[in-house]
Amino acid sequence: MPALEPIPFVRGTAVPYMGDDVDTDRIIPARYMKCVTFDDLGEFAFYDERKNEDGSDREHVLNDPRYAGATLLLAGANFGCGSSREHAPQSLYRFGYRGVIAESFAEIFFGNSITLGMPCFAMDRPPLEELAALVRENPALELELDVDRVEVRAGDRVFPAHLPDSARTSLLEGRWDPIAELLEHNAEVDAVADRLTYV
Amino acid sequence: MSERPKSLFEKVWEAHEVGKLSDGRSQLFIGTHLIHEVTSPQAFGMLRDLGLPVRFPQRTFATVDHIVPTDEGEEPYSDRLADAMIKELRKNCEENGIEFFDVHSGKQGIVHIIGPEQGITQPGTTIACGDSHTSTHGAFGAIAFGIGTSQVRDVLATQTIAMNKLKVRRINVDGELAEGVYAKDVILHIIRTLGVNGGIGYAYEYGGEVFDRFSQEERMTVCNMSIEGGARCGYVNPDETTFEYLKGRPYAPKDWEAAVERWRAVASDPGCHYDDVVHIRAEDIAPTVTWGINPGQAIFIDQDVPRPEDLPEKDRATAEEALAHMGLEPGEPIRGTKIDVAFLGSCTNSRLSDLQEAAKYLKGRKVAPGVHAICVPGSQITARIAEQQGIDQIFRDAGFEWRGAGCSMCLAMNPDKLQGRQLCASSSNRNFKGRQGSATGRTVLMSPLMVVAAAVTGEITDARELFEIGDEKVA
Ligand code: SF4
Numbered sequence: 001m002p003a004l005e006p007i008p009f010v011r012g013t014a015v016p017y018m019g020d021d022v023d024t025d026r027i028i029p030a031r032y033m034k035c036v037t038f039d040d041l042g043e044f045a046f047y048d049e050r051k052n053e054d055g056s057d058r059e060h061v062l063n064d065p066r067y068a069g070a071t072l073l074l075a076g077a078n079f080g081c082g083s084s085r086e087h088a089p090q091s092l093y094r095f096g097y098r099g100v101i102a103e104s105f106a107e108i109f110f111g112n113s114i115t116l117g118m119p120c121f122a123m124d125r126p127p128l129e130e131l132a133a134l135v136r137e138n139p140a141l142e143l144e145l146d147v148d149r150v151e152v153r154a155g156d157r158v159f160p161a162h163l164p165d166s167a168r169t170s171l172l173e174g175r176w177d178p179i180a181e182l183l184e185h186n187a188e189v190d191a192v193a194d195r196l197t198y199v
Numbered sequence: 200m201s202e203r204p205k206s207l208f209e210k211v212w213e214a215h216e217v218g219k220l221s222d223g224r225s226q227l228f229i230g231t232h233l234i235h236e237v238t239s240p241q242a243f244g245m246l247r248d249l250g251l252p253v254r255f256p257q258r259t260f261a262t263v264d265h266i267v268p269t270d271e272g273e274e275p276y277s278d279r280l281a282d283a284m285i286k287e288l289r290k291n292c293e294e295n296g297i298e299f300f301d302v303h304s305g306k307q308g309i310v311h312i313i314g315p316e317q318g319i320t321q322p323g324t325t326i327a328c329g330d331s332h333t334s335t336h337g338a339f340g341a342i343a344f345g346i347g348t349s350q351v352r353d354v355l356a357t358q359t360i361a362m363n364k365l366k367v368r369r370i371n372v373d374g375e376l377a378e379g380v381y382a383k384d385v386i387l388h389i390i391r392t393l394g395v396n397g398g399i400g401y402a403y404e405y406g407g408e409v410f411d412r413f414s415q416e417e418r419m420t421v422c423n424m425s426i427e428g429g430a431r432c433g434y435v436n437p438d439e440t441t442f443e444y445l446k447g448r449p450y451a452p453k454d455w456e457a458a459v460e461r462w463r464a465v466a467s468d469p470g471c472h473y474d475d476v477v478h479i480r481a482e483d484i485a486p487t488v489t490w491g492i493n494p495g496q497a498i499f500i501d502q503d504v505p506r507p508e509d510l511p512e513k514d515r516a517t518a519e520e521a522l523a524h525m526g527l528e529p530g531e532p533i534r535g536t537k538i539d540v541a542f543l544g545s546c547t548n549s550r551l552s553d554l555q556e557a558a559k560y561l562k563g564r565k566v567a568p569g570v571h572a573i574c575v576p577g578s579q580i581t582a583r584i585a586e587q588q589g590i591d592q593i594f595r596d597a598g599f600e601w602r603g604a605g606c607s608m609c610l611a612m613n614p615d616k617l618q619g620r621q622l623c624a625s626s627s628n629r630n631f632k633g634r635q636g637s638a639t640g641r642t643v644l645m646s647p648l649m650v651v652a653a654a655v656t657g658e659i660t661d662a663r664e665l666f667e668i669g670d671e672k673v674a
Contacts, residue, residue, distance in 0.1 A: 001249070014565065017306050019516070019517070019520070020513075020516065020517050021395055021493050021517055022397070023493070023629075023631045025610075025629070025631040025632070025633055025634050026631060026632060026633065028638075029612045029638070030265075030634070031611065031612060031636065033240075033612065034237075034266060034278075034280035034281060034284060035245065035280075036238075036240035036241065036283065036284060036287050036613065037240075037241055038241050038348075039592065048633045048638040049630070050279060053639070057479055067601050073623045077396060077513075078395060078396040078399075078429065081395060081396065081429065081493075082331065082347075082426075082427075082629060082631060083330075083331050083610075083629075084238070084329060084330055084331040084333075084345035084346060084347055085237075085238065085329075085348075086238065086241075086329075086347035086348035087238075087348075089347075090348075100328060100645055104396060104399065105428075106330060106396070106399065106429065107399055107400070107429075107431050108345055108347060108431070110347070111347060111362075112347035112349065112350075114346075114489070115347065115349045115350070116349075120265075149301075150315055162211060165222075166220075166222040166224045166362065166363060167221055167222070168224045169221070169222040169223065170222040173221070173669060175221065175222060176223075178220060178224070178358070178360075178361035179249075179349075179352065179353055179356065181220050181221065181226075181354070182226060182353055182357040182360070182361065183251075183356065183357055185217055185218060185226060185359075186348075188217045188218055188226075188357055189226075189228065189254075189357060190215050192214075192215060192216075192217050192228045193255065193284065193358065195214070195228055196214070196215075196228070197458070197461060198230055198231075198323075198452070198453075199230060199231065199255075199257055199258050199322055
């Protein structure tokens with residue numbers, strides 16, 4: 001198993017996307033899921049948000065040149081709800097995002113993102129709105145998601161965030177993809193399998 | 200028993216917990232793994248890259264549903280990408296010795312329909328699938344949830360995943376549902392009451408008089424949409440209804456009596472601890488339809504489309520966005536809204552009882568001019584039984600298209616799609632923007648009977664009035 005890099009922080013500029021209940025169908029429309037690998041998903045992230053039906057760009061914050069090159073996404077409540085498709089975080093990651101800050105996350109999306117090594121910080125609404133306002137004022141502002149301290153730094157401001165302990169530990173210790181550790185416990189897995197009365 | 204009373208969730212979790220991982224999560228054994236063509240090929244690819252074999256191939260079952268065309272019987276399918284995905288799954292199953300309910304098996308269908316139909320879905324088990332509506336299987340007293348593709352890889356390689364334990368919310372629905380009110384209305388009402396993110400961190404345990412009386416298929420409809428309320432899984436404690444349903448199915452246990460005894464014991468103990476308890480009165484529920492772009496944006500059929508200013512502040516921005524997308528007038532009734540498409544199908548509502556109930560009222564009527572109506576049975580077996588009962592003919596005579604089994608217009612990964620701004624009366628589970636294949640298309644979720652009523656009148660309609668159900672009939 002290749003060793004993973006610890007992810008103690010991610011840094012970058014952000015785009016204030018902000019909507020609530022953004023579902024994974026919106027992050028990656030189902031028609032772009034006809035693929036047997038995730039490799040080419042980046043260009044379809046938020047496709048219907050960014051594009052008109054004829055393929056031209058729509059007026060949208062994600063197309064705003066001021067936020068071009070942003071590697072962090074700011075969003076509202078319940079981000080990534082709906083389908084379990086890992087295509088969603090995969091497309092965001094391949095589009096270039098390395099971290100998401102939102103009021104809250106849907107569970108499956110959150111787990112999928114951590115497994116990719118893409119930290120997802122939850123933040124209470126008032127500081128989140130404040131942070132978004134700072135970013136709108138100064139799109140070149142560099143943010144840092146500090147995984148160890150679970151806070152977001154923006155210039156001289158520090159915003160407290162939330163990250164479950166298990167996710168924090170796994171990012172810091174380079175075990176955000178759990179497969180290596182899951183493979184270590186063969187004997188215990190067999191013991192459970194033998195105990196079960198089905199299949 | 201001197202042991203402390205436990206919920207079904209706790210018992211099943213304990214029986215399947217392999218141990219704790221270094222980040223504090225549990226390593227959970229997945230007893231039954233279901234796969235389909237969209238979220239599994241990448242997982243098999245990862246496995247090949249890592250040089251890992253499938254550890255317990257007998258615990259994985261496969262089918263094709265999401266992209267399968269419903270109006271084309273022969274391969275190669277005209278959609279080359281779809282054709283390639285099916286072939287990829289077939290190859291992966293063959294190479295790894297995985298049971299595959301293939302298109303020519305006569306047993307293919309939506310993964311959440313065929314698990315129960317085959318008797319693979321059983322009480323007291325853990326079930327995972329790369330699909331969020333895996334929560335459907337909870338109707339049998341299983342802990343069943345959707346997983347991402349990396350976790351599909353984990354299950355294939357180790358039969359386990361890393362997961363934090365969930366809290367349990369008991370949802371009691373007591374009293375009696377009025378005539379014309381269905382399981383779909385119950386779950387839309389629950390989601391509307393608790394919110395689309397109210398279930399984050401929870402497993403939902405559904406119970407009370409309404410669930411005691413519900414058929415197994417009705418329980419599936421409710422559990423199916425648990426995820427739309429943010430809950431990773433939802434379940435109903437197994438009882439005689441469950442055992443009766445499973446008896447004699449191909450994968451049902453051979454040591455039947457012993458299995459039933461075990462299943463009885465896995466149900467939640469009286470007096471067990473719940474992290475939260477919610478009570479809902481059946482009498483408060485009326486036929487429900489959505490007006491927005493998430494399943495929680497729902498109203499009773501006789502209510503008006505809400506005005507954003509009347510909603511709690513946190514819901515206003517999404518409501519504005521929803522109204523703009525849907526083109527509905529705030530403060531106006533939703534009844535009478537013209538529809539373009541009627542879709543009866545999906546893992547929520549395409550089982551035999553759904554088709555039977557819809558056909559009972561559709562018989563002798565015609566789809567309104569200008570409405571494109573399709574009925575897509577959830578599985579080949581469902582379709583066959585329905586055809587033996589003449590149900591397909593009722594749909595055809597009315598002007599519905601009768602299709603082959605699959606997900607179809609629920610997510611439009613096959614040719615069944617909305618065009619432009621078409622508005623669809625749909626028995627499926629998601630009304631997200633773009634969900635039915637057109638970025639500007641519009642979806643109104645409702646029960647199968649309400650879909651049929653909308654198809655017949657060409658507009659969103661109270662099925663109880665149209666079909667003289669309940670009080671209307673008595674008066
Ligand atoms: S019918 Fe719809 S919700 Fe169900 S599995 Fe298929 S695509 Fe998913």
